[in-house]
Amino acid sequence: AGAVQMGASVVLVEGAEMGGDCLNTGCVPSKALLAAGKAAEAMRQAGPFGITPVQPEIDFAAVKDHLGRVISGIAPHDSQGRFEALGVTVLRDWARFISPRELEVGGQTIRARRFVIATGSHAALPPVPGLAAVPYLTNETIFGLRDRPVHLLILGGGPAGMELAQAYRRLGSRVTVIEAARALGRDDPDCAAVVLEALRGEGVDIREGQDVVRLRVIPEGVEAVLADGAVLTGSHLLVAAGRIPALERLDLAAGGVACTDKGVTVGATLRSVSNRRVYAIGDAAGGPQFTHAAAAHAGVVIRQVLLGLPAKSAPRVPWVTYTEPELAQVGLTETEARAAFGDRLHVLRTGFAGNDRARAELKAEGLVKVMVVRGRPVGASIAGPQAGELIGLWALAIAARIRIGTVAGLILPYPTLGETAKRAAGAYFSAKLFDNPAVKRVVRLVQRLVP
Numbered sequence: 001a002g003a004v005q006m007g008a009s010v011v012l013v014e015g016a017e018m019g020g021d022c023l024n025t026g027c028v029p030s031k032a033l034l035a036a037g038k039a040a041e042a043m044r045q046a047g048p049f050g051i052t053p054v055q056p057e058i059d060f061a062a063v064k065d066h067l068g069r070v071i072s073g074i075a076p077h078d079s080q081g082r083f084e085a086l087g088v089t090v091l092r093d094w095a096r097f098i099s100p101r102e103l104e105v106g107g108q109t110i111r112a113r114r115f116v117i118a119t120g121s122h123a124a125l126p127p128v129p130g131l132a133a134v135p136y137l138t139n140e141t142i143f144g145l146r147d148r149p150v151h152l153l154i155l156g157g158g159p160a161g162m163e164l165a166q167a168y169r170r171l172g173s174r175v176t177v178i179e180a181a182r183a184l185g186r187d188d189p190d191c192a193a194v195v196l197e198a199l200r201g202e203g204v205d206i207r208e209g210q211d212v213v214r215l216r217v218i219p220e221g222v223e224a225v226l227a228d229g230a231v232l233t234g235s236h237l238l239v240a241a242g243r244i245p246a247l248e249r250l251d252l253a254a255g256g257v258a259c260t261d262k263g264v265t266v267g268a269t270l271r272s273v274s275n276r277r278v279y280a281i282g283d284a285a286g287g288p289q290f291t292h293a294a295a296a297h298a299g300v301v302i303r304q305v306l307l308g309l310p311a312k313s314a315p316r317v318p319w320v321t322y323t324e325p326e327l328a329q330v331g332l333t334e335t336e337a338r339a340a341f342g343d344r345l346h347v348l349r350t351g352f353a354g355n356d357r358a359r360a361e362l363k364a365e366g367l368v369k370v371m372v373v374r375g376r377p378v379g380a381s382i383a384g385p386q387a388g389e390l391i392g393l394w395a396l397a398i399a400a401r402i403r404i405g406t407v408a409g410l411i412l413p414y415p416t417l418g419e420t421a422k423r424a425a426g427a428y429f430s431a432k433l434f435d436n437p438a439v440k441r442v443v444r445l446v447q448r449l450v451p
């Protein structure tokens with residue numbers, strides 16, 4: 001869309017649904033499902049507000065229809081019609097390279113000056129004994145279910161696994177997550193612990209540090225035997241154990257495009273190291289796998305290809321796991337910042353328990369951690385209500401190299417969750433101001449001298 005509107009001649013090739021993974025089988029249906037689960041949970045948890053709690057009746061097929069409506073509502077923005085109206089030639093078939101500067105698409109040859117590979121990723125299938133012989137779901141099939149799984153076993157406790165675990169649990173399924181290492185392991189452990197405790201409190205069974213040693217079909221569905229000997233039986237199995245780039249149809253060898261099992265081999269400019277006509281963006285580029293990362297990549301390519309300007313992809317992007325409470329990260333985690341800056345690091349912490357809005361809404365679990373080096377934030381981790389919205393301020397502060405004092409001095413409306421930022425920033429100064437005998441001496445002196 002950007003390229004054509006800036007005057008380039010553009011062909012867009014899509015082999016499946018317009019809108020890709022995010023719209024059809026990723027972000028959008030998962031957030032719509034989480035929203036349905038949240039509505040159900042609010043009914044169960046109304047008691048403390050003085051409202052009789054009810055066990056909601058969930059029409060699972062109607063929930064599935066809700067996902068469909070949300071997708072259809074957004075789809076026009078990603079549609080063939082919209083792109084054609086902008087002047088893009090849209091071809092609905094699979095593309096493959098036939099030479100370093102030609103693609104074959106449905107019998108047609110396309111010769112181009114530049115190519116952008118934006119083919120996304122698929123669910124990775126881990127080498128678990130028996131997986132090939134049992135029925136399993138991935139993100140490409142689970143959102144199509146019209147019947148509620150009785151007991152959903154989820155292989156993988158990353159963002160995909162944990163978001164769907166909470167959604168299905170709240171919609172009435174039993175859910176067991178089997179995680180080989182640490183659940184939500186890319187996030188700050190203190191913040192991840194808040195989310196895991198909340199999920200366990202809702203009845204999600206999370207088995208960490210557990211390999212599945214065998215899977216087999218049983219009459220009720222699937223049986224999983226874990227390394228510790230536990231035997232789990234589920235009606236359905238979801239594989240959410242990471243992603244592999246979707247390069248299999250492209251015949252990259254014919255195009256002279258080097259790749260690994262992580263994606264097309266590119267540097268920070270996103271240009272193929274082996275074919276200078278080719279760029280790779282999004283999940284296919286082997287970096288962070290988020291829609292906003294893919295969108296930022298698109299800007300990096302447009303700048304270089306259309307304007308001839310230098311551009312590089314950002315080494316880090318923020319991310320959010322949309323459980324309730326939410327889990328958000330921008331910049332460095334405490335562990336990363338400690339490794340990079342050692343004793344120069346100050347870690348500021350504040351809990352949502354000290355935030356009056358969170359108290360009023362009975363959502364006071366969670367914390368904000370801010371990593372500060374030489375008076376400027378270099379990272380923030382948040383677990384709590386609306387963490388995904390709250391991380392925006394820290395993203396700006398880090399990107400614009402704003403001093404922590406500027407955040408502490410902000411006047412923010414009361415009572416808002418956003419005040420957690422001011423409170424966390426204030427912690428940088430409170431120790432220096434309030435526990436400092438020199439400050440106390442100065443204040444006493446000023447009190448005596450000032451009339």
Ligand SMILES: Cc1cc2nc3c(=O)[nH]c(=O)nc-3n(C[C@H](O)[C@H](O)[C@H](O)COP(=O)(O)OP(=O)(O)OC[C@H]3O[C@@H](n4cnc5c(N)ncnc54)[C@H](O)[C@@H]3O)c2cc1C
Nearest residue numbers: 015016020021022026027094095119120282283289290291
């Ligand atoms: C369950 C789930 C939830 C997620 N939630 C979030 C979220 O909340 N926020 C977030 O930022 N990210 C989320 N993600 C990640 C996000 O979906 C991806 O990072 C994003 O879709 C990547 O965009 P992309 O353009 O690289 O690839 P895609 O969106 O996958 O698009 C690639 C397109 O290329 C097409 N294609 C592939 N090969 C060919 C070929 N040879 N010829 C023609 N067409 C081809 C595919 O059909 C597809 O339509 C989630 C992922 C999952 C699985």
Ligand SMILES: NC(=O)c1ccc[n+]([C@@H]2O[C@H](COP(=O)([O-])OP(=O)(O)OC[C@H]3O[C@@H](n4cnc5c(N)ncnc54)[C@H](O)[C@@H]3O)[C@@H](O)[C@H]2O)c1
Nearest residue numbers: 126156157158159160161178179180240241242289320321
């Ligand atoms: N809210 C969001 O932005 C969001 C939501 C969902 C997915 N995504 C993106 O999509 C991508 C895929 O998500 P994901 O959660 O599938 O991947 P992931 O790589 O983030 O997590 C996969 C998890 O599965 C575990 N695992 C791997 N093999 C296993 C095995 N054999 N048994 C048990 N556990 C195993 C890993 O240890 C890891 O914790 C991620 O990169 C993520 O960034 C983003």
